[in-house]
């Protein structure tokens with residue numbers, strides 16, 4: 129049943145979200161990266177936090193490389209996070225970034241590839257994160273909600289879900305953050321695809337985390353960890369690079385068809401649609 133009190137989100141095409149793609153990270157995320165992503169965890173960050181711009185997953189980077197030629201730009205698509213595998217001495221690339229402050233695909237406040245299936249980070253605007261702590265966990269605690277039935281007690285603030293966007297000022301006060309069923313259906317009604325995209329984005333990052341754990345457990349990779357960062361970064365620079373999806377196919381962990389189907393599922397927000405079913409209706 130639609131909520132009549134919620135305005136539909138309408139992007140004003142101000143270009144703000146695309147014109148500042150570098151360093152747009154929450155403080156807690158920055159702290160986590162600084163502490164763990166420079167050699168302590170299997171995934172190694174190749175650039176300083178302040179240089180980071182939004183991530184392109186390996187299959188997205190492949191598309192962006194093609195599109196940059198079509199619109200005649202050099203998007204400077206560069207690896208940002210890799211796992212250095214001591215079994216093969218290869219750097220397995222999980223994400224890339226575009227080495228710009230403002231997205232190179234933005235011209236006169238318009239996206240040159242707007243009609244393509246752009247990256248997740250393009251399609252989640254104006255969301256920064258979804259309403260689920262993790263896709264398989266409970267919703268964060270809503271203000272004034274009892275602990276009963278909730279595994280997590282972290283407070284949910286509706287404002288935390290969004291980046292700076294002038295088109296959401298009328299919507300946020302109307303979101304009912306005391307009723308989880310209602311807020312999910314409000315978000316779905318107001319934001320449509322962007323809302324599904326941010327939930328699917330969580331699924332994708334969770335899939336990557338689980339994949340890394342599984343590959344290590346099954347000894348399919350042996351990540352370099354707790355190496356001095358400077359030394360590790362040199363080894364990575366001199367190593368052969370392979371995208372994670374290509375690695376999975378090459379090592380016969382997944383077939384080409386399985387990878388294509390998986391990407392289709394992510395592209396079509398299949399998990400997100402399933403996830404919100406229980407909150408709608």
Ligand code: SF4
Pocket residue numbers: 138139140141142143144145146253254292293294295
């Ligand atoms: S900041 Fe908001 S209104 Fe402006 S382009 Fe991005 S999503 Fe649209």
Ligand code: SF4
Pocket residue numbers: 145146149231232233234238239240241242246247249250
């Ligand atoms: S590709 Fe387009 S939508 Fe994505 S950040 Fe760049 S200009 Fe914005």
